[in-house]
Amino acid sequence: MAANDVAMATEQQADPKSPEVMSxxxxxxxxxxxxxxxxxxxxxxxxxxxxxxxxxxxNWTHREFAFTLQNDAYLRYNSFQxxxxxxxxxxxxxxxxxxxxxxxxxxxxxxxxxPASALQPLRRELVFDIDMTDYDAIRTCCTGGAICRRCWAFxxxxxxxxxxxxxxxxxxxxxxxxxxxxRGIHCWVSDESAMVLTDDQRRxxxxxxxxxxxxxxxxxxxxxxxxxxxxxxxxSSLDILNENHFMPIVLEDQDCFGSRQGWETLLELLPDxxxxxxxxxxxxxxxxxxxxxxxxxxxxxxxxxxxREVKAVAxxxxxxxxxxxxxxxIVLQYTYPRIDAEVTKHRNHLLxxxxxxxxxxGRVCVPVDPKMVKDFVPEDVPTVGQLLGELDALGTKxxxxxxxxxxxxxxxxxxDMMDEHNRRIxxxxxERKQAENRKDMSW
Amino acid sequence: MAALTARRGPVASTSTKSSAPLHVENHFQPHYPxxxxxxxxxxxxxxxxxxxxxxxxxxxxxxxxxESSFVRNRAFEELKGIVNTQQKKYLTLNSNTAINADKDxxxxxxxxxxxxxxxxxCRSEDLRRRFIKAEMALFKVRWExxxxxEREEFLKARAFGWGDVSDAEKAELEPxxxxxxxxxxxxxxxQEKYYKVPWSRVPDLVHGRRVYLRAGAAYVPSREQSSIxxxxxxxxxxxxxxxxxxxxxxxxxxxxxxILDHLSKGFLAGVASExxxxxxxxxxxxxxxxxxxxxxxxxxxxxxxxxxxxxxxLRHQGRLQYGLFLxxxxxxxxxxxxxxxxxxxxKMSDEKFTKEHLYxxxxxxxxxxxxxxxxxxxxxxxxxxxxxxxxxFHGCPYRHYSEDNLKTALQSMMGISSHDMQDxxxxxxxxxxxxxxxxVYELTHGIRxxxxxxxxxxVNHPNEYCQRSRELEKSKNAAxxxxxxxxx
Ligand SMILES: [Zn+2]
Numbered sequence: 001m002a003a004n005d006v007a008m009a010t011e012q013q014a015d016p017k018s019p020e021v022m023s024x025x026x027x028x029x030x031x032x033x034x035x036x037x038x039x040x041x042x043x044x045x046x047x048x049x050x051x052x053x054x055x056x057x058x059n060w061t062h063r064e065f066a067f068t069l070q071n072d073a074y075l076r077y078n079s080f081q082x083x084x085x086x087x088x089x090x091x092x093x094x095x096x097x098x099x100x101x102x103x104x105x106x107x108x109x110x111x112x113x114x115p116a117s118a119l120q121p122l123r124r125e126l127v128f129d130i131d132m133t134d135y136d137a138i139r140t141c142c143t144g145g146a147i148c149r150r151c152w153a154f155x156x157x158x159x160x161x162x163x164x165x166x167x168x169x170x171x172x173x174x175x176x177x178x179x180x181x182x183r184g185i186h187c188w189v190s191d192e193s194a195m196v197l198t199d200d201q202r203r204x205x206x207x208x209x210x211x212x213x214x215x216x217x218x219x220x221x222x223x224x225x226x227x228x229x230x231x232x233x234x235x236s237s238l239d240i241l242n243e244n245h246f247m248p249i250v251l252e253d254q255d256c257f258g259s260r261q262g263w264e265t266l267l268e269l270l271p272d273x274x275x276x277x278x279x280x281x282x283x284x285x286x287x288x289x290x291x292x293x294x295x296x297x298x299x300x301x302x303x304x305x306x307x308r309e310v311k312a313v314a315x316x317x318x319x320x321x322x323x324x325x326x327x328x329x330i331v332l333q334y335t336y337p338r339i340d341a342e343v344t345k346h347r348n349h350l351l352x353x354x355x356x357x358x359x360x361x362g363r364v365c366v367p368v369d370p371k372m373v374k375d376f377v378p379e380d381v382p383t384v385g386q387l388l389g390e391l392d393a394l395g396t397k398x399x400x401x402x403x404x405x406x407x408x409x410x411x412x413x414x415x416d417m418m419d420e421h422n423r424r425i426x427x428x429x430x431e432r433k434q435a436e437n438r439k440d441m442s443w
Numbered sequence: 444m445a446a447l448t449a450r451r452g453p454v455a456s457t458s459t460k461s462s463a464p465l466h467v468e469n470h471f472q473p474h475y476p477x478x479x480x481x482x483x484x485x486x487x488x489x490x491x492x493x494x495x496x497x498x499x500x501x502x503x504x505x506x507x508x509x510e511s512s513f514v515r516n517r518a519f520e521e522l523k524g525i526v527n528t529q530q531k532k533y534l535t536l537n538s539n540t541a542i543n544a545d546k547d548x549x550x551x552x553x554x555x556x557x558x559x560x561x562x563x564x565c566r567s568e569d570l571r572r573r574f575i576k577a578e579m580a581l582f583k584v585r586w587e588x589x590x591x592x593e594r595e596e597f598l599k600a601r602a603f604g605w606g607d608v609s610d611a612e613k614a615e616l617e618p619x620x621x622x623x624x625x626x627x628x629x630x631x632x633x634q635e636k637y638y639k640v641p642w643s644r645v646p647d648l649v650h651g652r653r654v655y656l657r658a659g660a661a662y663v664p665s666r667e668q669s670s671i672x673x674x675x676x677x678x679x680x681x682x683x684x685x686x687x688x689x690x691x692x693x694x695x696x697x698x699x700x701x702i703l704d705h706l707s708k709g710f711l712a713g714v715a716s717e718x719x720x721x722x723x724x725x726x727x728x729x730x731x732x733x734x735x736x737x738x739x740x741x742x743x744x745x746x747x748x749x750x751x752x753x754x755x756x757l758r759h760q761g762r763l764q765y766g767l768f769l770x771x772x773x774x775x776x777x778x779x780x781x782x783x784x785x786x787x788x789x790k791m792s793d794e795k796f797t798k799e800h801l802y803x804x805x806x807x808x809x810x811x812x813x814x815x816x817x818x819x820x821x822x823x824x825x826x827x828x829x830x831x832x833x834x835x836f837h838g839c840p841y842r843h844y845s846e847d848n849l850k851t852a853l854q855s856m857m858g859i860s861s862h863d864m865q866d867x868x869x870x871x872x873x874x875x876x877x878x879x880x881x882x883v884y885e886l887t888h889g890i891r892x893x894x895x896x897x898x899x900x901x902v903n904h905p906n907e908y909c910q911r912s913r914e915l916e917k918s919k920n921a922a923x924x925x926x927x928x929x930x931x
Contacts, residue, residue: 170658203650234652
């Protein structure tokens with residue numbers, strides 16, 4: 001049998017819900033060392049028995065891990081002395097996935113022996129969670145858990161706006177974007193100034209970032225203007241969305257105003273009775289076949305109809321200003337990042353660890369380069385079955401298959417990406433320590 | 444009391460700036476140039492144990508009113524009025540322009556009492572959070588009522604680490620800075636001075652997008668300076684409280700522990716008052732109690748009364764709680780003996796009563812035993828001591844009854860409608876029992892929500908509840924009498 005066939009066969013059999021598959025994944029593929037450095041902001045100790053090797057930092061030893069077992073049992077408040085202890089426990093429990101929480105003032109595993117409410121979260125990466133389900137009302141290609149290359153474009157728009165905003169407004173530099181394995185993306189910010197944010201401050205960031213608000217019953221979900229204008233930060237975000245995202249996603253590909261329901265929603269977002277009635281008359285009489293036969297999408301034509309109507313309103317009038325504002329708000333409503341605020345606001349919120357396997361898709365939660373997010377294809381992300389297949393295929397050619405690990409699979413570029421990120425974290429940590437020493441000296 | 448400072452000093456020293464406590468005599472009067480205080484340094488002088496407790500208690504009264512204002516969702520302006528009234532009573536702070544006031548003494552009391560309560564409230568996360576929130580509000584009220592000139596000097600005296608924004612930078616950022624202002628503020632832009640602060644110092648402004656941010660720096664107009672100051676006050680206090688909490692187990696001053704316990708319990712009960720003065724001096728007779736109970740007693744006493752009437756019996760703690768209450772209501776010892784003898788007669792012979800209860804009733808009145816004039820129990824005592832066991836009916840129904848039993852009691856005894864019930868129960872569920880009781884007072888007396896016992900005051904003693912209720916009735920009767928006169 002050719003190696004390729006072996007890989008194929010394994011891939012087909014690999015059920016991410018099977019303990020054997022997950023056990024093989026954790027023991028042979030999971031990059032524990034990269035995880036350690038990323039969370040602890042320190043290099044992995046060569047050997048803990050060596051004299052002079054510093055103990056793991058509290059970033060690691062006081063860090064909460066939570067495990068979801070195969071039977072869906074959920075175990076909170078685990079913590080570990082060394083990275084090997086985490087690995088041992090994972091090999092023992094074979095969780096379907098595990099999550100990362102805050103760094104506490106004591107070891108989370110001692111919770112039971114501590115006085116009530118003595119265990120308090122101190123530090124935590126600033127995290128964001130963007131999930132495709134929040135886009136269900138506007139995407140036209142898929143619903144629910146499904147995601148495709150087309151609706152990923154919404155995520156890609158969200159990532160470019162949020163990534164830019166966090167760097168530009170807040171000055172953060174150590175951002176790691178991670179595909180959630182199915183239909184969303186997470187962002188972990190590891191800057192020291194982000195690690196120490198209180199819940200109040202995290203809430204404040206969400207206040208700054210959150211633009212699309214309100215449930216199903218609220219048609220207009222964007223209300224962010226100060227005296228008619230957009231705050232500077234949102235103006236910059238709007239420029240990004242206008243330039244790169246609104247037209248290709250909303251107008252061309254998703255054709256959000258193509259259906260009757262789609263354009264009715266658009267009209268509801270316009271504050272001008274006359275313009276609305278003109279457009280309604282036009283669009284109701286239109287033969288849809290007439291439209292779709294042309295090169296432009298229906299939505300694009302309708303958006304242009306709207307522009308023409310707005311142009312016809314006297315320049316400088318309040319009516320025209322209101323319409324212009326409404327059009328900008330529509331761009332925001334359809335493409336601005338929809339962030340799950342609760343995840344961000346609390347330090348003790350748990351979030352799935354990078355490189356876990358999504359139990360229903362089998363895909364690895366891999367890091368994503370925000371500069372390349374446009375070209376990221378969720379379907380191309382390696383699955384656990386594929387990776388184990390690659391190892392098996394190599395194993396037939398290698399003398400000692402136990403030496404094989406993620407480096408020999410298509411997981412490598414993703415682990416490399418995290419290691420590169422870790423190098424930046426370590427560099428920042430060194431600089432911070434040096435600055436602190438200088439400050440101490442000056443006393 | 445020199446020893447007190449020597450030992451308490453290191454504990455109260457929550458600031459890294461503090462050096463070893465200075466030994467000064469009791470009459471030492473520190474000088475405070477400003478009315479506002481950031482409480483950066485703990486008191487470095489002696490206070491007496493009595494000052495320690497009574498000053499702490501006085502501050503606590505104010506904080507308790509602030510907290511109950513939060514629970515009742517009072518607007519800040521309303522809260523400000525209440526705090527100002529309370530401050531005049533318990534913790535006056537005059538500005539530098541006041542001439543006939545011992546400002547340093549006032550400010551010393553403010554300084555000391557703040558640190559006393561830090562010690563009392565650092566001990567649990569919940570207490571710390573509540574204390575910080577209340578202190579923040581107190582600071583805000585004082586900030587807003589401070590003389591603007593003195594306030595500016597106070598700010599200048601403390602280094603906040605704000606970076607100046609140069610005119611060139613302001614000009615460069617002008618469009619961005621202006622975009623954060625509303626039209627009213629725009630006209631002041633040319634004169635406006637800007638500061639650069641780490642954004643995390645002004646979370647409120649960031650949350651509301653009211654500042655311009657660049658690479659983590661917030662550009663704050665001087666008009667918003669108060670926001671930075673409040674945030675700093677809170678952040679510093681949070682840090683200090685945590686350090687105090689860590690240092691506290693090392694405190695070996697056993698004379699302070701009971702005082703601190705007392706203070707923190709007082710905060711939990713929402714109050715800190717002893718109500719021992721007899722009411723108005725007018726006498727109440729045994730046969731008046733049934734009528735008074737229906738109209739004027741709070742639920743805790745009403746429940747004891749109903750049980751006594753139904754069972755002709757009350758257990759020891761119930762007799763104490765109710766008996767002392769009735770004493771303060773105005774029942775003389777003779778009337779009390781008559782009342783209890785009759786109340787127990789359904790199940791007890793006269794002889795047995797004399798043998799078993801006469802002494803205790805006299806004891807309550809300080810006529811035998813230690814001859815102490817025992818005060819009636821305050822809400823604080825009722826809430827936090829002697830929790831009722833099975834078949835006992837003392838305590839605070841809001842705290843000690845199950846929700847079902849409480850509902851039944853409120854319906855049958857106080858006539859609370861199911862419509863109003865949720866309002867009362869929601870306070871109970873968040874453990875604000877005194878607020879629940881105050882709400883019942885309002886409902887049963889036809890008083891607007893938030894008015895409380897008058898002027899927004901919260902119930903903190905059953906006798907106060909009863910007295911205010913009786914006063915209210917009297918003034919209504921007087922008004923009715925006036926009206927009756929006018930008809931002719
Ligand atoms: Zn799709």
